[in-house]
Amino acid sequence: MKSPLDNDLNKVYESFNQNHNHLREKLMASLPHSPKHHKQAGRISHLLAFTGETIMRNKITKLAAAAVIIIAVILGINYIGGSPDGTSVAWANITRRLNDVDHVHFYEVENHENSFPSIREGWYAHGQLRSRSCGGYGSYGGYQSFDNGKTYKIFDRHNNVTAIGKSDLSKHKTFFEAITEGILSLDFSQFNNKTPEFVSSDFLIYDFEPPTRESGWIEKISVTVGRNSLMPIQIKTYFKIEKWYCVSHLLLFDYEEPEKPLEFFEPPTETKPPHGVGRVILGGDPVEIEVNNSPGIKKAIVRLHEKFDGPAKDLLIPYRERYEITGGPIYFMEMTFIIDEGYRSITAKRCPLWPNQGVKAALGGDNWPDGKHRNVRYTPVLKATDKDNEFILELSCWLRTKYQF
Numbered sequence: 533m534k535s536p537l538d539n540d541l542n543k544v545y546e547s548f549n550q551n552h553n554h555l556r557e558k559l560m561a562s563l564p565h566s567p568k569h570h571k572q573a574g575r576i577s578h579l580l581a582f583t584g585e586t587i588m589r590n591k592i593t594k595l596a597a598a599a600v601i602i603i604a605v606i607l608g609i610n611y612i613g614g615s616p617d618g619t620s621v622a623w624a625n626i627t628r629r630l631n632d633v634d635h636v637h638f639y640e641v642e643n644h645e646n647s648f649p650s651i652r653e654g655w656y657a658h659g660q661l662r663s664r665s666c667g668g669y670g671s672y673g674g675y676q677s678f679d680n681g682k683t684y685k686i687f688d689r690h691n692n693v694t695a696i697g698k699s700d701l702s703k704h705k706t707f708f709e710a711i712t713e714g715i716l717s718l719d720f721s722q723f724n725n726k727t728p729e730f731v732s733s734d735f736l737i738y739d740f741e742p743p744t745r746e747s748g749w750i751e752k753i754s755v756t757v758g759r760n761s762l763m764p765i766q767i768k769t770y771f772k773i774e775k776w777y778c779v780s781h782l783l784l785f786d787y788e789e790p791e792k793p794l795e796f797f798e799p800p801t802e803t804k805p806p807h808g809v810g811r812v813i814l815g816g817d818p819v820e821i822e823v824n825n826s827p828g829i830k831k832a833i834v835r836l837h838e839k840f841d842g843p844a845k846d847l848l849i850p851y852r853e854r855y856e857i858t859g860g861p862i863y864f865m866e867m868t869f870i871i872d873e874g875y876r877s878i879t880a881k882r883c884p885l886w887p888n889q890g891v892k893a894a895l896g897g898d899n900w901p902d903g904k905h906r907n908v909r910y911t912p913v914l915k916a917t918d919k920d921n922e923f924i925l926e927l928s929c930w931l932r933t934k935y936q937f
Contacts, residue, residue, distance in 0.1 A: 619727060619728060619731050620727055621727065621728060621736060621762065622724060622725050622726065622727060623723045623724055623725070623726040623727075623738060624724040624725065625762055626738075626755075626757055626762055626763075626764070627724075629761075629762055629763055630706045630707075630708045630709075631705070631706055633706070633707065633708070633763070633787075634657065634791075635655075635656060635657035635658075635791040635792070636655075636656050636657075636707065636785055636786070636787055637653075637654070637655050637656075637785075637786040637787075637788075637789040638653075638654050638655075638656070638711070638783060638784060638785050638786065639651065639652070639653055639654075639782075639783070639784045639786075640652040640653075640654065640663075640711075640781070640782070640783050640784075641781070641782040641783075641784070642780075642781050642782075643779045643780045643781075643782070644779065650665070650666075651665075651666040652664065652665050652666065653666055654711075655789075655792050655796070655797075656707045657791045657792050657794075657796075657797070658794050658797060659681050659701065660678070660679060660680050660681060660701075660794075660797040661677075661678075661679040661684075661700075661701060661707070661710070661711075661797075662676070662677070662678050662679075662792075662796065662797050663676065663677050664676045664677075674688065674689030675687065675688055675689065675694070675892070676799075676800075678797060678798075678799045679699050679700055679701050679710075680699065680797070681699050681701045681702055682699050682702060683696060683697065683698060683699055683857060684696070684697050684698070684699055684700060685799055686892060687799065687800060688890065688892065688909075688911045688928060689804075689928075689930075690803055690804040690805075690806065690911065690928045691800040691802060691803045691804060692803055692889075692890035692911045692913055692928060693889045693890055694890045694891055694892035694911055695854065695891070695892050696854045696857055696858055696889070697853050697854060697857070698853060698857070700713075708764065711783065712767060712783070714743075723738075723740060726738060726740070731759070732759070733759070734758070734759055735756050735757060735758055735759050735765060736756070736757050736758075736759055736762075737754060737755070737756050737757075738754070738755045738756075738757070739752055739753070739754050739755075740752065740753045740754075740755070741753075748772075749771060749772055750769060750770070750771060750772070751770040751771060751772050752769075752770050753767065753768070753769050753770075754767070754768045754769075754770070755767050755768075756768075761787075763785070763787065764783075764785055765784070765785060766782060766783060766784050766785065767782070767783040768780055768781070768782050768783075769781040769782075804928075806913070806926040806927055806928045807823050807824055807825055807826040807829070807927060807928050807929055808821040808822055808823045808824065808831075808832060808926075808927040808929075809821065809924060809925070809926050809927070810832075810834060810924075810925050810927070811917075811922065811923070811924055811925075812834055812835070812836045812865070812922075812923050812924075812925050813836065813921060813922050813923075814836050814837075814838075814839060814863065814921040814922075814923070815836070815837060815921070816835070816836070817835070818833050818834065818835040818866070819833070819834050819835070819925075820832070820833055820834075821833075821834060821925065821927055823927070823929060826928075826929050826930060826931065827931065828871055828872055828906075828931035829869060829870075829871055829872070829908065829929055829930075829931050830870045830871060830872050830874075831869070831870050832867060832868065832869050832870075832910075832927055832929070833866075833867070833868040833869075833870070834865055834866065834867055834868075834912075834925055834927075835865060835866040836863055836864075836865045836885075836914075836923065836925075837864060837865065837866060838863065838864040838882075839861050839862075839863050839864075840860065840861060840862050840863070840864065841860040841861035841862075842860075844856050851884050854886070858886055858889070861887075862884050862885060862886050862887075863884070863885045863887075863914060863923075864882045864883065864884055864885070865883050865885060865912070865925075866879055866880065866881055866882075866883070867879065867880045867883050867893070867895065867910070867912070868880075868895075869895055869896075869908045869910075869929070871906065871908075871931065873902070875900050875901050875902065877895045877896055877900070877908060878895060878896075878899060880893065880895055883912065885912060885913075885914040886914070887914055887915070887916060888913065888914070888915060888916075889913065890911040890912065890913045890928075891911065891912065892909075892911065893909075893910055893911070893912070894907055894908065894909050894910070895907070895908045895910070896908050904933070905933060906931060906932070906933055907931070907932045907933075908929055908930070908931055908932075909929065909930045909932060910927060910928065910929035910930070911927070911928045911929070912925055912926070912927050913925070913926040913927075913928075
């Protein structure tokens with residue numbers, strides 16, 4: 533006759549055997565999509581099954597059987613970086629997962645205090661990053677960026693190059709480090725032992741003080757990760773409103789979208805027609821350029837007044853990196869816009885121009901004669917002619933108001 537203990541143990545093993553596949557699925561789901569980690573989960577699952585079958589054949593070991601299974605399950609969970617209730621998952625377990633992500637889709641949202649948010653959508657794969665601005669006040673709607681791991685380039689909605697710089701990906705070990713400027717760093721040992729501030733059945737939330745260099749304008753950083761996957765779901769940065777122009781910055785990560793093909797990360801090669809074209813002479817008089825097919829803008833007034841081909845250290849810091857990459861010469865111009873109402877913008881006194889490349893620039897704000905807010909986003913492209921010091925200036929421009937997308 534079987535004892536009550538035997539009956540209870542049999543029920544335990546029946547339950548274990550019935551749920552073995554479910555347990556294995558849980559182990560697999562708690563790991564990133566990586567063959568290495570899936571192999572580890574498979575080994576744990578096989579060990580549990582083998583242990584259960586072996587100890588059931590030997591009555592002497594039955595008394596310890598339930599404890600063995602429980603310990604094995606706990607070891608399996610701890611082996612993949614978790615804990616039974618999630619409260620003791622150290623931040624180091626999160627950062628160890630980041631190297632295994634080879635592609636991800638994401639959204640970046642900036643929430644402004646008195647206007648619409650600005651949104652950016654991005655994709656990472658093949659060691660490259662592509663993103664596009666989706667609009668919102670303060671953003672350059674329609675702009676795209678391409679980072680190939682060596683340099684990044686930004687293009688306006690007419691596919692003109694507007695900025696060139698050193699790759700953000702090249703400065704960091706993982707995509708997550710690059711997009712958070714080192715906050716999700718593998719080497720950020722200061723927070724390695726930090727555990728979640730909040731635990732639910734689905735996710736864990738970690739709160740961080742900002743790095744010292746950003747403490748003057750960042751209130752705190754909150755990272756939400758999946759409880760099973762231990763992968764970041766969202767990263768939210770709270771700003772000190774009196775120190776910065778937006779209330780919060782939010783990154784959302786989507787791991788379900790299929791990996792984009794390599795050609796998706798190739799920058800555009802053909803540009804769209806500009807809104808205006810004019811002929812300018814270095815050191816000559818101001819030139820008026822009529823603007824067409826750009827609502828709200830009537831004309832631009834341009835004067836090309838300086839050529840620079842000296843050392844990078846003699847340039848303003850924002851221009852140095854691009855100058856070091858693309859070389860010289862570069863030219864400087866004055867730019868003024870006149871809108872349909874007849875109002876004249878302030879004048880940009882020293883706008884840099886690289887031959888056959890554009891530059892991302894803006895004029896306006898709240899300082900118009902009628903006090904209304906207007907911002908002209910523009911891309912000038914300087915092209916050489918067959919005459920020395922005479923150039924063709926192609927101009928693309930867009931008028932934006934405070935509440936436009």
